[in-house]
Amino acid sequence: MRRNSDLIRAILLAIEKDDRCEVLRIPDIGGYPDxxxxxxxxxxxxKGFLKTYFPDRTGRQPWVCIRLTWEGYDFLDAIRDPVVWRSVKRVxxxxxxxxxxxxxxxxxxxxVAKVEALGLAA
Incomplete structure (x- = not known):
């Protein structure tokens, strides 16, 4: 299976959105098979973007995501904006x-370029 950057972004956004944020089942992502x-x-x-544990290694119980990691949040924050995301993929x-x-x-x-264009660079 090939990596899909849009699916990676969708998973991170879905996990962050879940209010429970300490114990999360991997969400259903529309348009993608489980x-x-x-x-x-x-x-x-x-990659270290999700911290997980596996409650039942027999496969009868779905695995559980505990939370996004610091690195996961940093990556998500960098690609969160849909306009930036489209530009990132194009480049x-x-x-x-x-x-x-x-x-x-x-x-x-x-x-950084946006910050500099706004005259906010230190």
Whole structure:
């Protein structure tokens, strides 16, 4: 299965939105099969963006996300704005490939450019 940056963003947004924020089932993400959502959520765990535990390793009980990590929030904050997100994806596609680090770097550069354009740079 290929990584999908839009699904990664959707998972982070859905988890942040949930009011329970300490114990979360992996949310249903419209338009994506459960297998893809779980696969991408596991990638986010491996990257350190989600902190999880697995209550039942037999597979009978769904795994549970405890929370977004600091790194997960930082990445989400960088790509939260839909306009920035579209621009980030456009720039990354011109480069021919992407990684989480690349997407975050592009988004942060765009935010810095916005701050400088507003005359708010220190």
């Amino acid at each position: 297998e893809a959502v779980h696969f991408h959520a596991r990638l986010l765990v491996e 990354a596609s011109k480069a021919g490939s992407w990684s989480i680090e690349t997407l975050a770097a592009i988004a942060k550069a765009m935010v």
